[in-house]
Amino acid sequence: MRLSGEAGTLRIDAASGDADGVRVEAGGGRLLDAGVGGIGWLPVRRTRPFDAVEVLVDDQDPWRDCYHRPSAPRLDDVSADRLDRLTAEAGQWLRAHLPAHADALAGLLRTLVPLRPPPSGNPVSATSRDALGAIALSVPADARTLALLLVHELQHTKLGALLDLVPLHRPGGPARYRAPWRLDPRPVGALLQGAYAHLGVAEVWRCRRHEGTAAAFEYAYWREQTIRAVRQLADAAELTAAGRAFVADMASTLRGWRDPVDGAVEAAVRDVADASAVRWGLANLVPDPMEVELALRAVRRGEPWSGGGPAPIVTATAARPALAVRSGPEAAVRRQLVAPGSGFFPDDPADRAYVAGDVAGALMAYQRRLIDDPEDSDAWVGLMLAARRGGHSDAAHTLMARPDLVRATHQAVPDTDVLTVAAALTQRR
Incomplete structure (x- = not known):
């Protein structure tokens, strides 16, 4: 093996490792003999949220900063153990309540990238079209929040992969659409991504709507805001025929979610949703x-x-x-x-x-x-x-x-x- 850099080329004659450590030999001598966890060598962490599927926890790769939020430094042991426990619990919850999403995550998710939490402390998550199979997120407080983040980003991942195969809208176009969850105008592609992601968010809260007033509000709110986004998409001239069929399927799914919620919740959702339209x-x-x-x-x-x-x-x-x-x-x-x-x-x-x-x-x-x-x-x-x-x-x-x-x-x-x-x-x- 040859490693090249500004200082020249290094030929590695042998590299081996086992549970006790790592050894690297070059030029007839031993360059490194370090135990796992020793200076300069840290073990890669893994978690198994879905049966036997192994997911890497990438908190070391210097090239992992491909998201709109900064990555976290290497997790301490307490945070790493908590993330491992939460992923297992989130996987169990998804298997029980949203098995289709659990299956999709088992097939697609290969890496979790920890992010720095924002000053508010609210959990955040992200995906990149350049890193298929990776989901970046801050370590949340509980497993159900982690499940919500995973489904949200799974939707982005699936749609990104589909767009690599089938054009759903024509490229370009000005940022002129109102994404009901944002205050800035969005191009049609961004609105489509947001609508599909929040379709998943609404589905998670639909499973949780009986947990109390706050959960019922979240379900009714995200259902309503996604409906409003899909209505705009249905009239978007930039959509291809495949895109119109895709949006029609989203609308059909939403029509099937007319689960009743308390009248006070409906009234509050209408106030909050309409207020965002005024602000926009x-x-x-x-x-x-x-x-x-x-x-x-x-x-x-x-x-x-x-x-x-x-x-x-x-x-x-x-x-x-x-x-x-x-x-x-x-x-x-x-x-x-x-x-x-x-x-x-x-x-x-x-x-x-x-x-x-x-x-x-x-x-x-x-x-x-x-x-x-x-x-x-x-x-x-x-x-x-x-x-x-x-x-x-x-x-x-x-x-x-x-x-x-x-x-x-x-x-x-x-x-x-x-x-x-x-x-x-x-x-x-």
């Missing part, structure tokens, strides 16, 4: 000046607006997951639902009024906030939610579909009530 529109849509002028003319004349003008421009913002939102009425609604005994109460008076059911008070408070700061995204979200709950359906519809146009139009007529502006811009189809 405010962050990424820029109305054309001609469209704003036509809208202003209708508001000033008190006439119904029939639309018109060029479509809004979709502008890319910095990549940021929508679930990073920790303020606003939808965050308060979710927290009040899933942690009712926590003593949580929103700091903002408008959010307090909304979660308490004081719709009139919330409407007034959110409108006051918008007078002070027309760019207050939390207030726009709250105004839409309170308007809908208060029976202002026309205004709520426009605030959710085109918050950018309502904001731009209202800035030109600041003395006009925001709800009046929003209601005037509702288009009937």
Whole structure:
């Protein structure tokens, strides 16, 4: 064997190893004689989440940093033992509840790459199209969370492999689609990847929906957001015939998951899902000046607006997951639902009024906030939610579909009530 580098070439005459150590000989002499675990030599760890399938735990390879998150340094023995235990438990849970996913993981998963956890401590995971069979993740707190991460990344792995064989969409195309779990526009390929991955996420939570209110919320939420993504994909012109068939199968699966959940859960899911639509529109849509002028003319004349003008421009913002939102009425609604005994109460008076059911008070408070700061995204979200709950359906519809146009139009007529502006811009189809 020859090893070449900048300093020249080294010929290795013999290399051998056993359970006790490693020996390397070159040039008639012994270069190295080290026990496993000795200086410069560390054993490769392995785990067996699915029967006899051996999975490497790669926390040493210098080339393992091919993910959008940094890899972790070599795990200490306690963390390594915990990961080994959790993978076994996650494998058992998947075998019992989602055997098809367990079979797929047994066939595809060959390497786990530990990642550094983010400052929040929330578990993260990733895959790379260049590393088929590897899943990168931070060591989570429990086996069911690990199962969720594995299924999420398995979906990406399967779809990536399929795309290497069958084109599901044409290449290129601008980032113009709304992935309901993100605040930045996405190209069709990224939306397809996200929708397929979250189809798996929703399926895991479907198995867990009876565990309590929080689990029921997660199921209903991911089901709803995936439905919204698939609806966009169904209308995407970039899809090939195979892509349209693939998306149709996803839609069929979702239609079969109409498992009932508590009414309060459904209401909270609708609030949180619709709030993300408002935030996305405010962050990424820029109305054309001609469209704003036509809208202003209708508001000033008190006439119904029939639309018109060029479509809004979709502008890319910095990549940021929508679930990073920790303020606003939808965050308060979710927290009040899933942690009712926590003593949580929103700091903002408008959010307090909304979660308490004081719709009139919330409407007034959110409108006051918008007078002070027309760019207050939390207030726009709250105004839409309170308007809908208060029976202002026309205004709520426009605030959710085109918050950018309502904001731009209202800035030109600041003395006009925001709800009046929003209601005037509702288009009937």
